[in-house]
Structures are given as C-alpha cells and as structure tokens.
Amino acid sequence: xxGAALAPAALAKTRAPAESGALRAAVPRLVLGLYILFLLxxxxxxxxxxxxxNLEINSGMTLWPQNPTLEHYRRIFTDASWYSGYxxxxxxxxxxxxxxxxxxxxxxxxxxxxxxxGDKHLFFWLLSNRMAPPAVFALPFFQLxxxxxxxxxxxxVALAHCLFNIPLAVWILEGFMSGVPREIxxxxxxxxxxxxxxxxxxxxxxxxxxxxxxxxxxxxxxxxELLLARTLTTVNAKPIVATMTRTVSAAGMxxxxxxxxxxxxxxxxxxxxxxxxxxxxxxxxxGRV
Amino acid sequence: MSKPLDNRAWFLVLPVVALVAFSALIPVMTVVNYSVQDxxxxxxxxxxxxxxxxxxxxxxxxxxxRFFDALWRTLLFSALCLLIEVPLGxxxxxxxxxxxxxxxxxxxxxxxxxLIPWNVVGTIWQVFxxxxxxxxxxxxxxxxxxxxxxxxxxxxWVTVVAMDVWHWTSLVVLLCYAGLRAIPDxxxxxxxxxxxxxxxxxxxxxxPKMQRVLTIAILLRFMDSFMIYTxxxxxxxxxxxxATTFLSIDLVKIxxxxxxxxxxxxxxxxxxxxxxxxxxxxxxxxxRSQSEAVQ
Numbered sequence: 054x055x056g057a058a059l060a061p062a063a064l065a066k067t068r069a070p071a072e073s074g075a076l077r078a079a080v081p082r083l084v085l086g087l088y089i090l091f092l093l094x095x096x097x098x099x100x101x102x103x104x105x106x107n108l109e110i111n112s113g114m115t116l117w118p119q120n121p122t123l124e125h126y127r128r129i130f131t132d133a134s135w136y137s138g139y140x141x142x143x144x145x146x147x148x149x150x151x152x153x154x155x156x157x158x159x160x161x162x163x164x165x166x167x168x169x170x171g172d173k174h175l176f177f178w179l180l181s182n183r184m185a186p187p188a189v190f191a192l193p194f195f196q197l198x199x200x201x202x203x204x205x206x207x208x209x210v211a212l213a214h215c216l217f218n219i220p221l222a223v224w225i226l227e228g229f230m231s232g233v234p235r236e237i238x239x240x241x242x243x244x245x246x247x248x249x250x251x252x253x254x255x256x257x258x259x260x261x262x263x264x265x266x267x268x269x270x271x272x273x274x275x276x277x278e279l280l281l282a283r284t285l286t287t288v289n290a291k292p293i294v295a296t297m298t299r300t301v302s303a304a305g306m307x308x309x310x311x312x313x314x315x316x317x318x319x320x321x322x323x324x325x326x327x328x329x330x331x332x333x334x335x336x337x338x339x340g341r342v
Numbered sequence: 343m344s345k346p347l348d349n350r351a352w353f354l355v356l357p358v359v360a361l362v363a364f365s366a367l368i369p370v371m372t373v374v375n376y377s378v379q380d381x382x383x384x385x386x387x388x389x390x391x392x393x394x395x396x397x398x399x400x401x402x403x404x405x406x407x408r409f410f411d412a413l414w415r416t417l418l419f420s421a422l423c424l425l426i427e428v429p430l431g432x433x434x435x436x437x438x439x440x441x442x443x444x445x446x447x448x449x450x451x452x453x454x455x456x457l458i459p460w461n462v463v464g465t466i467w468q469v470f471x472x473x474x475x476x477x478x479x480x481x482x483x484x485x486x487x488x489x490x491x492x493x494x495x496x497x498x499w500v501t502v503v504a505m506d507v508w509h510w511t512s513l514v515v516l517l518c519y520a521g522l523r524a525i526p527d528x529x530x531x532x533x534x535x536x537x538x539x540x541x542x543x544x545x546x547x548x549x550p551k552m553q554r555v556l557t558i559a560i561l562l563r564f565m566d567s568f569m570i571y572t573x574x575x576x577x578x579x580x581x582x583x584x585a586t587t588f589l590s591i592d593l594v595k596i597x598x599x600x601x602x603x604x605x606x607x608x609x610x611x612x613x614x615x616x617x618x619x620x621x622x623x624x625x626x627x628x629x630r631s632q633s634e635a636v637q
Contacts, residue, residue, distance in 0.1 A: 081436065081437035084437045085434060085438065085448065088437075089451050091508065092452070092454065092455055092508065094470075095467065095470040096454070096455075098469060098470050098476070102469055114475070114477075114480050155357075157358060159355070159357070160357070160358040162354060163352075163355050166346075167346060167347070167351035168345045169347065169348060169350075169352055172351075175355065179358070179362060182365075182366050183565070184565050184617045184621055185366070185617070186568075186593070186610075186613055186614065186617065188569070188589075188593045188594050189369075189373065189593070189614055191598060192606065193370075193373055196372065197369060197372070212361075212364070212365060216362065216366055219358055220362070273457055277456075277460050278460070279461045279571075280571055280590075280594070308469060308475065312465075315462040315466065318458065319454070319462070325457065326454065327450060333516065
C-alpha cells in the first residue's frame with residue numbers, strides 16, 4: 054500500500070529536476086534568440102524598404118513589400134555617381150589595410166620580442182592616437198592633405214585612417230606574436246635563416262590568424278568611418294557613405310534608394326565576417342586571452 | 343621571461359612612427375597653433391594667448407556654456423551606454439553555446455552591426471524609428487505612447503541610446519565570449535562537484551576570468567561613445583534644439599560650419615585631453631588592481 058503510494062511521488066521527484074534542467078537550458082537560448090531578433094529587425098526593415106516603391110513607402114505601413122521591386126538596386130548599379138562610391142570606398146579601405154599591415158607587422162614583432170629605448174612610451178603614444186576624436190582631426194587633415202596635393206584622392210583617406218588603424222593593428226599583432234614562443238626565433242637563427250626569410254617563411258604562417266584578425270579590424274574601422282572620409286573628398290574619390298548623406302540633403306527623401314544603398318554597404322562586411330568567423334572571438338580580445 | 347634589450351628594434355618600428363607622426367603630429371601642431379590665435383578670415387591671424395581656453399573653461403561665457411552643456415550631455419550618454427551595454431553584453435555572452443554549429447552562426451549574426459558604416463546605422467534607425475514609415479515608431483505610437491524623436495528630447499535620447507546599444511553591445515558580447523572560452527572545462531567540473539550555484543560559478547570563475555577583456559571592452563566603449571559623431575548626427579542632427587548635440591557634433595559645427603578656428607582648436611585640445619585622462623586613469627587603476635590580485 055504504502056509502496057504504491059510512494060511510487061508516483063518518487064517518480065515526480067525524479068522528473069522535476071529533469072524538467073527544470075530542460076527549462077534552464079531553454080532560457081539562455083531564448084535570451085540569445087530574442088537578442089539576435091533585436092539585432093535583425095532593424096536590418097530587416099531596411100531590406101524591406103529597399104524592395105518597396107517610394108509610393109508604397111509613403112502611402113502606409115506594410116510589413117513586407119506588396120509589389121517587390123529591384124528598381125532602386127538597378128539605379129545604383131547603372132548610375133556612375135552611385136556605384137563609383139562603392140569602388141572609391143573599397144579602394145581606400147584596401148589601401149589602408151595593406152599599408153597598416155605592412156608597417157604594423159615589423160613594429161609588432163619589435164614590441165613583442167625586444168625592449169628598447171622608450172618602448173613603453175612609444176606604445177602608449179601610438180595607442181593614444183586611437184583615443185583622439187576624429188572630429189578633432191577633421192580640419193587639420195583637410196588643410197594638410199590639401200597642402201600636399203592628396204586632397205580628394207583615395208590616398209588621403211587611406212593615410213588618414215592609418216591614424217587609428219596602425220595603432221590597433223600593432224596592438225592586436227603584438228598580442229598574437231607574444232603567444233609564439235621565442236625559442237622558434239632562436240632555432241631559426243641557429244639554423245642560419247636570415248631575419249627577413251625567417252620572418253616571411255616561418256614566422257608569418259604562425260601568426261596567420263592574427264594577421265587575418267588585424268586585417269579584419271583595419272577593414273572594419275576604415276569601412277565604417279564617415280567623418281574623415283567625407284571631409285577629405287569632394288568629387289573624384291567620394292566614398293559611398295558620403296554619397297548617401299549628400300543625396301539625402303539635396304534631393305529630399307528618396308527612402309527606397311537610400312535603403313538599397315544601405316543594404317549594399319552591409320554586404321562587404323557580412324562577407325568579411327564569414328571569412329574570419331572562427332578567429333573572431335579571439336580577435337576581439339585582441340589576441341590577449 | 344624578460345625580453346632582451348636591443349635598440350636596433352627601433353628600425354622595425356620606424357615606419358610606424360613615421361606614418362603615425364605624419365598623421366598625428368602635424369595636425370596636432372596645427373591645432374595647438376590655432377588655439378592661441380584669433381582669425382578674422384583672409385588668413386590673418388592675431389595672437390590670443392590663452393584667451394580661448396579661459397573663455398572655454400568659464401561656463402558663464404557663451405562658448406564656455408555651450409562647451410559644458412555638450413560635455414555633460416556626452417558624459418551622460420557615455421554613462422548610459424556603459425551601464426546598459428556592459429551588463430547586457432555579459433548576459434548575452436553567458437547564453438552563447440560553447441560548441442556546435444550554433445557558435446559560428448551566432449557570432450556572425452552578432453558581429454553584423456559592427457561592420458555597418460556608421461551613417462548607415464543612423465539611416466537604419468532613422469527609417470526604423472520614424473513615426474510615419476518606421477516599424478518601431480509606428481508600433482510605439484500605435485500603443486498610445488507619444489513618440490517622435492524629432493520633437494521631444496526624451497524620445498531623441500531613447501532613440502540614440504537604443505541605437506548605440508543595438509550597434510555596440512555585440513562588441514562587449516564578443517569580448518566576454520572570448521574571455522569565457524579561455525576557461526578550462528576542469529573549472530566547471532570542479533564547481534559541479536562542489537555543488538556551486540550558477541551565481542557562485544559566475545562570481546568565482548567567470549567574472550574574474552573576464553576581467554581583462556572587460557577592461558578592454560569598457561575602455562573601447564568609453565572612448566567610442568565619448569567620441570560619437572556620425573550616428574546621432576544622421577538621426578537627430580543634434581536636435582531637437584540642442585538636446586543631442588554631443589561634443590563632436592558641436593566641435594564640427596564650430597570648426598567646419600562657422601570656421602571659428604581658434605575656438606574649435608581650443609575645444610579640440612581640451613576634448614582630447616579629457617579622453618586621454620579618463621582612459622589613463624581607468625587603465626592605471628585596473629591594471630594596478632589586477633597586478634595586486636595576481637600577487
């Protein structure tokens with residue numbers, strides 16, 4: 054009698070923790086799902102708007118395009134004043150990434166392997182440039198690059214972005230390089246490798262992940278910046294981000310076109326993230342975990 | 343493991359020094375030069391000594407009042423961003439799966455807002471929050487709450503802060519996740535054997551292990567929110583009135599809008615020094631407490 058009465062109670066007791074365990078496992082997923090939803094809804098709204106006609110945008114609220122149209126995209130890809138903006142932006146971003154990495158690699162090696170006169174001060178001075186508000190530099194840069202004849206070229210923007218990308222690249226690469234044991238350098242020296250040959254053929258492959266992450270960050274901060282890119286260009290090197298702001302103020306609100314241009318600026322970033330997805334977590338900790 | 347002393351290492355850092363000096367020193371000298379002069383146009387300059395600085399740091403003057411208003415607004419904005427983004431970022435990082443296909447997918451989706459050009463972030467929130475064509479604006483107004491970021495300062499602030507949370511919390515998440523991943527499984531197993539609650543695991547294992555990355559996260563978020571320009575400029579243009587005119591926006595107005603070089607330069611220098619000081623103090627105190635914790 055008592056055993057039969059006990060059995061359901063015992064059963065309930067063992068089931069309860071299992072259920073609360075499942076619940077406990079579901080809560081994080083729910084939180085994460087809600088957060089990602091919060092990230093994606095505004096982006097969805099932009100995509101939604103880019104596929105609508107301006108008539109539909111202005112005539113009322115629709116959750117998805119009733120008459121989907123690629124008209125806005127067609128205009129961007131056929132109008133040189135639009136698509137050249139993307140080419141200009143990608144040009145200075147690529148230039149900046151190459152310059153930043155080329156000079157940051159040897160410097161990061163020096164910081165990770167040697168002590169030298171003034172190294173700590175130099176490192177802090179480099180990083181302090183990352184803390185300078187771009188607004189402070191807008192006017193002097195305008196005058197500097199006008200004076201040296203680089204104004205309105207991709208070089209001006211690429212060099213200006215070096216101000217905050219080189220310190221960041223040095224910082225990230227130094228973190229990754231310090232994770233490579235120094236014995237490797239010593240072994241190579243004993244084996245008779247010259248420094249440049251050792252650096253390129255043996256050392257670089259070891260920090261390839263770090264180089265990828267540093268390139269990712271250079272790409273990212275150069276691609277998203279507007280203030281300096283807009284200040285240093287007028288016509289020939291006008292980046293897409295500036296094209297967007299100027300069209301808004303001049304031609305009234307062409308929401309559909311603006312949204313389509315915005316969607317197209319998200320795509321290069323999304324592609325780059327996909328390539329570095331496996332290094333991204335470590336890279337965001339600047340190699341210091 | 344001390345590094346060998348070798349001054350030839352300077353040759354390796356020389357290119358960096360040359361490039362950054364070109365981009366940093368010349369502009370800084372230009373700014374310092376302007377900050378002590380007054381210009382009446384036509385490239386005529388007059389010595390003004392510390393005049394601009396005195397005016398700037400005296401809240402009773404026109405320029406000083408404007409500067410301090412913008413400064414408090416920017417500090418409030420940075421404080422709100424940090425207060426929301428850091429706890430939220432830690433929370434979301436704790437929910438991320440540790441292995442499986444979900445990891446890469448979540449990371450890619452989380453990182454997406456970070457790679458959107460800043461003015462496009464502004465545009466996204468503009469079309470999202472407008473009451474006539476935006477999903478958020480229409481929904482909030484549909485609930486009977488008066489919401490128009492172009493008219494009421496409170497709505498403008500809510501929009502700008504929400505936008506920053508949307509844009510940058512992922513950075514905190516990714517940094518914290520990197521810190522969490524570095525914790526060996528043995529720690530969790532030991533905690534399980536001890537029957538530790540998840541709060542105890544968080545306090546004793548996860549939070550200390552995240553301290554270094556959290557330092558980086560807080561530093562980066564402070565710097566970038568304190569220097570914010572593009573996103574609020576696109577969404578609110580600094581308005582309504584001056585409600586969201588942060589320091590950068592005000593500075594660009596003075597420098598490139600009014601071409602008031604002396605005032606703008608003096609403001610640039612004070613602005614830059616504030617960022618540097620706050621970062622240095624924060625960095626010095628956290629690294630000291632960390633090295634004490636190690637000992």
